Amino acid sequence: MKFKKLMKYLNLFTAYIFAKCSNTTPFVRIIPTDKCNLKCEYCWQHKNSDLEINEEEYKLIVKKAINLKVGIISFLGGEPLIWRFIYDAIKLCSDMNIITDITTNGTLLNKESIMRLSENGLDFLNISVDGVTTVKNLKCIEKNIEYLRIARDKYGVKIRVNAVITTKNFDEIMMIIEYLNQYRIPISLGYAMPSLEHKRMEGEIFFSEQDKQLIDTIIKYVRTKKKEGYKIIDPIDYFENIYKYIRREKFWECNYPGVFGWINVIGGCKIRSCTKKMDELNYSYLDLNSKKIKELKLLLLEMTKECNKKCYSNCAYDSYYYKNNKIKLFKKLLN
Numbered sequence: 001m002k003f004k005k006l007m008k009y010l011n012l013f014t015a016y017i018f019a020k021c022s023n024t025t026p027f028v029r030i031i032p033t034d035k036c037n038l039k040c041e042y043c044w045q046h047k048n049s050d051l052e053i054n055e056e057e058y059k060l061i062v063k064k065a066i067n068l069k070v071g072i073i074s075f076l077g078g079e080p081l082i083w084r085f086i087y088d089a090i091k092l093c094s095d096m097n098i099i100t101d102i103t104t105n106g107t108l109l110n111k112e113s114i115m116r117l118s119e120n121g122l123d124f125l126n127i128s129v130d131g132v133t134t135v136k137n138l139k140c141i142e143k144n145i146e147y148l149r150i151a152r153d154k155y156g157v158k159i160r161v162n163a164v165i166t167t168k169n170f171d172e173i174m175m176i177i178e179y180l181n182q183y184r185i186p187i188s189l190g191y192a193m194p195s196l197e198h199k200r201m202e203g204e205i206f207f208s209e210q211d212k213q214l215i216d217t218i219i220k221y222v223r224t225k226k227k228e229g230y231k232i233i234d235p236i237d238y239f240e241n242i243y244k245y246i247r248r249e250k251f252w253e254c255n256y257p258g259v260f261g262w263i264n265v266i267g268g269c270k271i272r273s274c275t276k277k278m279d280e281l282n283y284s285y286l287d288l289n290s291k292k293i294k295e296l297k298l299l300l301l302e303m304t305k306e307c308n309k310k311c312y313s314n315c316a317y318d319s320y321y322y323k324n325n326k327i328k329l330f331k332k333l334l335n
């Protein structure tokens, strides 16, 4: 297993160098379905359309990814575990030495699904404890903790948890953080944001100036826990800068689609501009080449100027932050 992991990281390194030299991209995000078995109030990326990637399309996408020298394929949704090809999809990538990463809401995790993912070569398992009442989802982790530990310790699957902070759930978030710390499982935390189409709903689950006391409590708590060595992934700046986001200041630049070139592929092998949007661009992943990827990146950068004003995605912010704080990135990698 260690040799297999080594081969995958070697492939990723090659993919990265190739991407630098040829203007391609070492990463692909696959959104096999937009369907989800939950209905989170803050969700940006869920609809019940029948559009999904079929088995044949998936094989063509992987063939193309190999051709473009891709090093990591991520599976997102919707809920990727409701896509019936997910286990074979991961195995196919693993056989080709491509690193795989999946983000699931965790509700479909059980002994069988965790073991199948691990045996098929999954490398990263991200469990989003989504839903305003996250305790229900924490139970998905609690009841599976032994299998998750086997996945991590025996199969080398890197596990992390994501959670969304709303104005109503911070007590539960603290419970989750304490629970995960016992097992040294890292957690990434993002503030809930109203979706691009919605007007801001003050006083709902989204933060406003009126929540100053709660926000200050969150910042203080996160700072303390980080100092105590808790594995909270996002930098403290993310939590502190919520005030700037509330005031609609321009203080960060999303570099996700353009610089790092994450390409999001949906049913029909079409491209979506961002996993947080539900659009479909006039590009097919199967037609991409170096010239078209360059053109696509420019289009995505242009589109990002608009959505960036309303978005405070923690993962996109983290990417921007560490790109501009190399020493902090280095320290983080050492940890």
Ligand code: SF4
Pocket (backbone or CB within 6 Å): 036, 037, 038, 039, 040, 042, 043, 044, 045, 046, 077, 078, 079, 105, 128, 130, 131
């Ligand atoms: S689990 Fe994720 S995709 Fe599903 S509704 Fe919640 S936020 Fe949306």
Ligand code: SF4
Pocket (backbone or CB within 6 Å): 254, 255, 256, 257, 273, 274, 275, 276, 277, 304, 307, 308, 309, 311, 312, 313, 316
């Ligand atoms: S700012 Fe970035 S992460 Fe947010 S919606 Fe736009 S492209 Fe997506």
